[in-house]
Amino acid sequence: MQDRSESESRRLLRRLRDTLAEPARGQERLDRIVGMIAESMRTDVCSIYLFRDRETLELCATRGLNPESVHRTRMRLGEGLVGRVARTASIVNTADAPSEKGFRYMPETGEEIYSSFLGVPIQRLGEKLGVLVVQAREARAYSDDEVYALDVTAMVLAEMTELGAFTSDDTPMATPHKHPVMIRGGSGQEGTAEGQVWLHEPRVVVTNLVNDDPEAECERLRAGVERLRVSVDDLLQAASLSDKDHRDVLEAYRMFANSRGWLRRMEQSIESGLSAEAAVEKEQSEARARLQLVPDPYLRDRLHDLDDLSNRLLRILTGQGRDTGAQMPDRPILIARNIGPGELLEYGKLLKGVVLEEGSVGSHAAVVARALAIPLVVHVEGVTTEALNGDSIIVDGDEGVVHLRPDAGVAAAFRDKIVMQTQAAERFAALRDRPAADRNGTRVAMMMNAGIMADLPSLKGSGAEGVGLFRTELQFLLRNSMPRRSDLAALYARVLKAADGKRVVFRTLDIGSDKVMPYMNRPEEPNPAMGWRAVRVGLDKKGVMRMQLQALIRASNGKPLTVMFPLVAEMSEFTAARELLLREIEREAHLGHPLPEKVEVGAMLETPSLAFAPDAFFKMADFVSIGGNDLKQFFYAADRENELVRRRYDTLSLSFITFIQKIVKRCEDNGTMLSFCGEDAGRPIEALAFAGAGLRRLSMRPAAIGPVKDLILRADFAEVAQIIEDAKASGEETLRQRLVDYVRRLPIN
Ligand code: PEP
Ligand code: MG
Numbered sequence: 245m246q247d248r249s250e251s252e253s254r255r256l257l258r259r260l261r262d263t264l265a266e267p268a269r270g271q272e273r274l275d276r277i278v279g280m281i282a283e284s285m286r287t288d289v290c291s292i293y294l295f296r297d298r299e300t301l302e303l304c305a306t307r308g309l310n311p312e313s314v315h316r317t318r319m320r321l322g323e324g325l326v327g328r329v330a331r332t333a334s335i336v337n338t339a340d341a342p343s344e345k346g347f348r349y350m351p352e353t354g355e356e357i358y359s360s361f362l363g364v365p366i367q368r369l370g371e372k373l374g375v376l377v378v379q380a381r382e383a384r385a386y387s388d389d390e391v392y393a394l395d396v397t398a399m400v401l402a403e404m405t406e407l408g409a410f411t412s413d414d415t416p417m418a419t420p421h422k423h424p425v426m427i428r429g430g431s432g433q434e435g436t437a438e439g440q441v442w443l444h445e446p447r448v449v450v451t452n453l454v455n456d457d458p459e460a461e462c463e464r465l466r467a468g469v470e471r472l473r474v475s476v477d478d479l480l481q482a483a484s485l486s487d488k489d490h491r492d493v494l495e496a497y498r499m500f501a502n503s504r505g506w507l508r509r510m511e512q513s514i515e516s517g518l519s520a521e522a523a524v525e526k527e528q529s530e531a532r533a534r535l536q537l538v539p540d541p542y543l544r545d546r547l548h549d550l551d552d553l554s555n556r557l558l559r560i561l562t563g564q565g566r567d568t569g570a571q572m573p574d575r576p577i578l579i580a581r582n583i584g585p586g587e588l589l590e591y592g593k594l595l596k597g598v599v600l601e602e603g604s605v606g607s608h609a610a611v612v613a614r615a616l617a618i619p620l621v622v623h624v625e626g627v628t629t630e631a632l633n634g635d636s637i638i639v640d641g642d643e644g645v646v647h648l649r650p651d652a653g654v655a656a657a658f659r660d661k662i663v664m665q666t667q668a669a670e671r672f673a674a675l676r677d678r679p680a681a682d683r684n685g686t687r688v689a690m691m692m693n694a695g696i697m698a699d700l701p702s703l704k705g706s707g708a709e710g711v712g713l714f715r716t717e718l719q720f721l722l723r724n725s726m727p728r729r730s731d732l733a734a735l736y737a738r739v740l741k742a743a744d745g746k747r748v749v750f751r752t753l754d755i756g757s758d759k760v761m762p763y764m765n766r767p768e769e770p771n772p773a774m775g776w777r778a779v780r781v782g783l784d785k786k787g788v789m790r791m792q793l794q795a796l797i798r799a800s801n802g803k804p805l806t807v808m809f810p811l812v813a814e815m816s817e818f819t820a821a822r823e824l825l826l827r828e829i830e831r832e833a834h835l836g837h838p839l840p841e842k843v844e845v846g847a848m849l850e851t852p853s854l855a856f857a858p859d860a861f862f863k864m865a866d867f868v869s870i871g872g873n874d875l876k877q878f879f880y881a882a883d884r885e886n887e888l889v890r891r892r893y894d895t896l897s898l899s900f901i902t903f904i905q906k907i908v909k910r911c912e913d914n915g916t917m918l919s920f921c922g923e924d925a926g927r928p929i930e931a932l933a934f935a936g937a938g939l940r941r942l943s944m945r946p947a948a949i950g951p952v953k954d955l956i957l958r959a960d961f962a963e964v965a966q967i968i969e970d971a972k973a974s975g976e977e978t979l980r981q982r983l984v985d986y987v988r989r990l991p992i993n
Contacts, residue, residue, distance in 0.1 A: 253393035256284050257517035260397055261454045264404065274305035274410050281397065282307040285390060287378045289358055293319075293326050294366070294374035294405065297423060301330055301375065304410075308379065309353040317350050324348040329363035329375045333533040335395065336363045339385040359383040364395045368402040369447075369525065370532025371629045376401060396516050399526050400453045421632050424651045429599075429627075430887060431644035432610045432620030435947070436662050437597035438655070439575030441635040441648075443628070444583055446570065448558040450521040458515050465510055465520040468560045473501045475556070496549040506550075521561050528554035532629075548581075570633050577637050581628050585612045586722045592616065592698065597639035599646050601628045604885055611718065615699050617947050621646050623887065671993070672950020676707035680953040682961045688935055690953060691749075691943035693921060696722075697735070700742035702946035707953070710747035712943020713808075713869065713921040714739065716792065717754050725763050726788075729795045736799030747806055749869070749921075749943075750796055751848065752789060752821075754778045754810040764788075773883060778811035779821055786824065793828045797840060805840035808869060812847040812854055815861035822864070848921075850874035855907050862914035869943070870907060872922025879903065895924045896933050896980040898972055905968075908938035919943055928955040929983055936964025958990040 263280045264273070274292055282290035289308030293301040296318065303309070303317040322331040328346055329336050338344050341361035349356050358379035366374040376398045378386070386394075404410065455461040476497045500506055506527065513523035528551060535547040558564075577597040578588075588598065588609050598613050603622035613620035619641030631637065631648055638647040638658045647654050681687045691712030692702060696719070703711065719727060719735060739748060755761055756777025769775035782789035796805060809821040822845045833839055846867035849855060852875070854868075862868070872895070873884055879900060882889040893900075904920075911918040919941035924930040926948030932955055934942065944952065967986055971979040 252285075252389045253396045253516035256281065256393045256397050257400065257454045259284055260400055270410060271305070275307075277401070278305045278307040281376075281378065281394075285378055285393070287380045289355070289377070289379035291377045291379075292366075292374060292401070293330075293377065294410075295330075295372060298425070301326060303353070304374075306353075308358075309355055313350065313353040317353055319348075319350070324350075325361055326363055326375050326377060329365050329377075330372055333365045333367055333372060333536070335365070335391060336361065337386050337391055338362075339383045341379070355379065357381055360385065362386040362391060362394060364391070364398045365533075366398045366402045366405065367529055367533060368405070369529050369629055370536060371626075373402050373405050392516065396513065396518060396526070399518070399522060399529070402529070403450060403453050403522065403525070421630065421635070421649075423649065424654070425630055425648040426650075426654075427624050427627055427630070427646045427648065429621045429624035429644050429646065430605060431641055432598075432600070432603060432605050432622040433613045433618065433641050435597075435617070435619035435641045436658060436665060437575070437577060437619050437639045437641075438658060438662065439577040439596040439637060439639075440573035441631045441633055441637050442572055442576035442578050442595075443631065443633050444578055444580035444587075445555070445628070446633055448521075448555065448562055448564050450519075450525060450558070450562065452519045453522045454517055455514060455519045458517075461514045461520050462511050464561070465514060465523065466507070468520065468557055469501065469507060471560050472553070472557050473498070475560075476501050476553075493545075493549055496546055497553050500550050500553050521558060524554050524557050524561065528558075573634060577639055579627055579631050579637075583609050585609055585718070588612045588616075589696070589698075589722065597621075597637075597641070599624050599627055599631075599637075599639055601625065605890070611695060611715070614945055615694070615696050615718075617702070617945070669950065672954055675950060675953050675957070675993075676705075678707075678953070678957070680956045682935070682956055682959050684960060684962065686935075686961050687940065688956055689919075689941040690949050691747075691919065691921075691941065692946045692949065693943050694739075694946075697738060697742070699946070700739060703743060703746065706946035706949045708746075708946060708949055710749075711739075711743060712749055712919055712941065714748055714750050715754065716750055716752060720753060720755065720761050723763075726761075729791050729798075732792060732795035733798040736796055737801065740799060740803055745803075747804070749806045749808050749846070751808045751810055752779070752782055752792055756781050773877065773885075779809045779817055780811070782809070783817060783820055783824075789821075789824060790828060793825050794832065797829055797832050798837060800840040802838050802841055804842045804844070806844040806846070808846045808848055808867075810848045810871065811850045811874065813851040814853065815857045815864075818847045818861060818865060846917075848874075849907060851878050852903070855903065855910065859910075859914055862910055862916045865916055867917035867919065868907075868911055870904070870918070870920040870922065870939075872920055872924045875922065876900065876924075894978045894980055895927075895930050896983065897978045898968070898976065901933055901937055901968060901979060902972070904934060904937045904939070912938070917941070926952065928952050929980070929987060932956065932959055932964055932987070933968070933979065933983060935959075935961050936968055938965075954993060955987065955990075958993055959987075 259280050263276050268276060278290040278292055291306040291309055292304050294304045296302045299321050301319050303314055306314055319327050321327055325336050325341060325344060325347055339360050341347055341359060358381055360380040360383060363375050363377045366376055480494045510523040510527055513526050514520060531547050531550050535544060538544050575596045576594060578591060578595050579599045581601040582603055589612055595618055597619045600622045601624055603609055610620055619639045621639055621641055621644050624646050635649050638650050679687060680690045689709050691710050692706055692708035693713040694711050695715035796807060807825055812818045825845060829839060844866040846869060847865050848871040849868050850871035877884040880893040882892055884890050920934055920939050921943035925942040926944030928951050931942055931952045967982050968979055971982050
């Protein structure tokens with residue numbers, strides 16, 4: 245049985261290779277292939293269906309069906325048996341096709357006389373390209389050997405389709421990676437950009453698909469797998485003991501690399517005639533097809549691991565590294581499945597946009613994209629498979645949409661949008677030096693959020709009056725080991741120098757939850773967002789907190805110092821953290837080091853509880869800053885990272901705005917300076933609502949300052965306050981509609 249399978253598939257593959265080597269292109273080549281397969285398998289019909297677009301399959305070549313139906317017969321994904329093979333990416337083998345569920349015959353093809361049907365998907369790395377079908381009059385199920393042979397042949401056809409082997413000027417056939425595709429994801433950072441694809445992990449190109457000497461090829465595969473195992477072991481040795489997630493992934497790699505089943509299946513493919521590379525890709529394609537059907541996140545992760553491992557093996561076998569020698573395009577838009585913050589920073593300002601197949605709004609990469617002020621779209625399914633280096637692409641960070649190879653109409657519409665955004669940006673730039681005040685002259689201080697040195701130049705360009713939130717954890721997250729005090733002190737000193745006398749609010753380490761430092765031990769937590777994070781870690785691990793406070797004190801060196809503690813839930817936490825700072829200042833004084841000229845100590849209000857703290861807390865704190873991202877997640881019990889719920893509740897709901905008013909009142913009563921530094925402060929309508937609720941300090945991403953200021957200058961806070969009261973009185977849930985109507989009526993600047 246096995247022997248026959250080997251000869252069946254080897255014979256088919258060899259003949260396929262010979263057919264491909266003949267001087268023919270496009271349609272002629274496809275016609276020869278279906279003829280060859282039908283003869284070789286001694287079957288009445290062989291047909292190739294390819295995707296015209298993502299939803300429609302087209303009969304592109306046939307031996308046995310009515311030739312007139314070629315390029316005429318089309319079916320939708322899921323329609324009939326062919327459509328079923330395509331949709332499920334699995335084989336259909338039946339002796340009695342008409343009695344199969346979903347069977348639907350196409351009268352123009354004349355296929356009603358054929359009883360047996362065998363269809364296999366033509367797919368490459370999870371990308372569906374078409375279906376290869378054989379049919380026969382006689383009612384017989386195709387044997388395992390024949391199924392296998394056809395499957396292996398489909399794999400080679402997939403590679404050839406990818407390489408454009410079946411297209412020529414006279415082929416009315418869509419080539420993969422040529423037609424426009426729109427993919428919807430989630431917005432990670434607003435803005436629109438047009439440019440060309442730059443793949444973070446360029447795909448490996450496999451050109452030799454068929455082998456002549458299975459023994460030598462198996463040897464080559466085994467040598468490659470051995471090198472892979474050694475490299476995974478090396479990675480494991482080098483990985484930090486405390487980075488559990490990273491180690492888990494590497495352990496999974498090791499398990500797969502040592503899996504006998506994996507190796508055996510690849511060897512079997514080689515025995516059947518595939519090259520070592522093609523055998524790896526066959527496994528990889530099947531894993532990707534499974535991935536699309538598996539909802540369980542753990543299993544999906546493992547299948548991703550297998551995918552990564554296959555890529556490594558392919559690179560070993562082909563000798564193709566990441567550096568393919570390709571020239572980075574003029575306006576690169578980075579496409580990656582996922583990317584670490586450090587790697588993204590390395591690309592830095594070169595990039596015009598970032599598109600991630602996975603990623604999340606709160607990921608570190610998203611934070612860096614925000615700092616670089618480039619549009620980011622996350623959760624873009626299939627983009628790393630669909631996009632090729634150099635493809636034209638439009639990233640719409642406002643809508644969370646990506647247009648790959650856009651047609652002229654879409655591109656023109658976006659160019660208009662980009663021009664309008666540029667014009668608006670120019671208008672906003674003209675406001676840069678004007679203080680933000682409403683029509684009655686009530687001022688709002690406009691501050692910016694920052695986290696890396698690259699942010700600081702925006703201080704001048706945006707017209708920010710200072711840095712209202714400096715997220716210090718980014719410096720920790722970008723490294724492989726704990727930074728030294730002297731490095732941190734030098735960095736903070738550079739930040740203060742760049743701020744040139746403007747106030748910088750340094751927030752102490754906000755780690756835990758999604759922000760994980762690979763070198764710090766961290767317990768497994770059932771719900772990390774509500775777990776051991778931020779000031780809770782700082783108070784329990786005083787060594788790290790003290791080191792950071794010392795660095796801040798030394799950096800301020802005679803200048804004013806402003807320190808803010810994150811996620812303070814109770815007064816006692818604030819008292820303890822503040823004590824630590826004051827003690828460090830005393831210690832520095834003892835050591836004879838210069839002290840800050842003055843010190844302000846504040847707390848972030850990110851849990852509802854702090855709004856109900858005793859008056860003594862508000863009196864002790866020099867300032868309070870509302871961390872709206874966290875506060876909103878805890879107020880509504882809606883995880884800010886969970887796509888299913890994160891947009892569910894409106895910031896402009898009267899419940900939330902009333903709560904903000906309460907915080908404003910408590911701060912006013914106690915004479916405490918109050919600001920708002922969550923992302924909502926950078927959304928003009930939300931910012932206006934906050935001003936109406938009494939907030940007079942907002943801190944936001946630098947690019948948002950212009951648009952927010954533009955709206956504030958046209959508005960009247962007293963009118964907004966009245967709108968809030970009217971909405972409350974009429975029992976509405978949210979004030980959004982009233983506020984949007986109000987803004988529409990405002991005069992343009
Ligand atoms: C917030 O929670 O609003 C905030 C500013 O902090 P972060 O987004 O860093 O948690
Ligand atoms: Mg927060």
